[in-house]
Amino acid sequence: MLSPSRIYGFLTILPLVCPSAALSAPASPCPAIFDYALDRNYVWIGRLRVSGRQVALPVVTRVYLALSVALQSRYVGLLELTDPVELAIDRIYRGADRINYTIRFPLPYPIPALTAVVVNNVTVCYNRRPTLSLVTTILLEHTFPTNPAYLDGRSQTSLYEEPHDVCGRAGRSADPMRLAGFGEWPWLAAVLLERDRGLEFHCTGNLLTEKHVITAAHCVKTRSGRQYAPRKFVVYLGKYDLSKWDEPNSQIRAVENVVIHPDYLKRTYTADLAIMVLEEPAVFDYFVRPVCLWREGGSLGPYVGRLGAVAGWDREPAGRQSLNARPRLFYLPLVDQEECLRSHRDYFYVTSGDTFCAGLRNGTGPCYGDSGSGFVLPMATMDNDVVPATSVVDDFAVDRMSVVWFLRGIVSLSLLDPYRQTCDLTNYLVFTDVAKFTDWIADTIENTF
Secondary structure: OOOOOOOOOOOOOOOOOOOHHHOOOOOOOOOOOEEEEEOOOOOEEEEEEEEOOOOOOOEEEEEEEEEOOOOOOOOOOEEEEOOOHHHHHHHHHOOOOEEEEEEEOOOOOOOOEEEEEEEOOEEEEEOOOOOOOOOEEEEEEEEEOOOHHHHOOOOOOOOOOOOOOOOOEOOOOOOOOOEOOOOOOOOEEEEEEEEOOEEEEEEEEEEOOOOEEEEOHHHHEOOOOOEOOHHHEEEEEOOOOOOOOOOOOOEEEEEEEEEEOOOOEOOOOEOOOEEEEEOOOOOOOOOOOOOEEOOOOOOOHHHOOOEEEEEEOOOOOOOOOOOOOOOEEEEEEEEOHHHHHHHOOOHHHHOOOOEEEEOOOOOOOOOOOOOOOEEEEEEEEEOOEEEEOHHHHHHOOOOHHHEEEEEEEEEEEEOEEOOOOEEOOOOOEEEEEHHHHHHHHHHHHHHHO
16 A cells, blocks of 8 residues: 655745846936936836927937946947937927937946936036946937938918917818818827737827817727827827928827726727827817817707718728828718618627718728728708708808808727628718717816816
8 A cells, every 4th residue: 555645745836036126226416307217127227308499400319338248249238319309300490398218228227327407418417427337338329300301390380360269160171072171170190000010090089178079999009909108109189291391381190198988999980989089288279170079969860960070080992001191081970770670780799879880882981090080070050059050061062161060970990891801882881979988088177187
């Protein structure tokens, strides 16, 4: 008979701390503009803040470091902008308080000491007494912008000086049936996402207030369902041609917060809404103005058959991989819910009482890049009130400047063409019905101003 044996297990717990994180950083000689910090990987970095006031372009920044060991490779570290270059340049033009840099050190440890910072040949920080025995001196240099196009002067004033504080006032279009004209839809926002290759156009948004842009919730999440960090987004307002950065009268804003509707479901696109809170408020002028939030109740019946406008930077012709540089404009009829459900069985899974359908079903319409675009309905002003403007879109008989546009929907999804693997524009598009979420929108705006 075998006797039972005892087996002892030993559990080893390893601390999840990087060696560099356990070290203390040297004291900063200029704490107002430079400090040390741990990044998300628990590696020490330097954070530099240079005044953006009265700085001439190009900006040449030099950072001098002292290291107590010899380097075994040619890599000496990296000085880079913390924000995208477009945002940094825009802040300089607007007299921003600072330009933010990140300093990557050549080794995780020892941590180098800062000895000097020089911006455009002006010393802004100097360490008179480095506290370590000097072995290696390091010079990191950064110049921006390097693209000559960014050095062109940009207008700081609008073509129209008077402020426009009325929402939903569209400009005039030179080509109303195809391209959205420059300044025609002043609430149109281009939402850019920072990827490995830099900033790329991602989705379309709509300006609600000087601090808030509404878009689709699926635009602010990855395919795996994770939410992008707000700092990954940059919003262009007053934008027309995406191929031109230095467009006059456009405004660039960073995003400080993104609020997704709590009922959003990726699988069914339920409550497909998100509100971006801008880091700095927009300045309203002829080219940048908010759209009016829907206020005519939640019923669809009175508006079935009405044409609504949808503008955005979609792909065209269908299947092309590149986006249109300029926004395209479509006028789409709003259809009855029962008609939408009867037209294709898939609508039973992706529509609800909080959505509506619209579209021409002729192979044309919004597609990739238009997610988050607004479906706006025109109302004519009459005796300080608004009434449905049925002829505005049909034949442009009414002066466009006497019409107020109200945001009724947000582009959410289309059915998939299985053969071309793109939007099936022979079927209707599905929009999130903004009228069903006005209380949430108002509460979100109030709580994030």
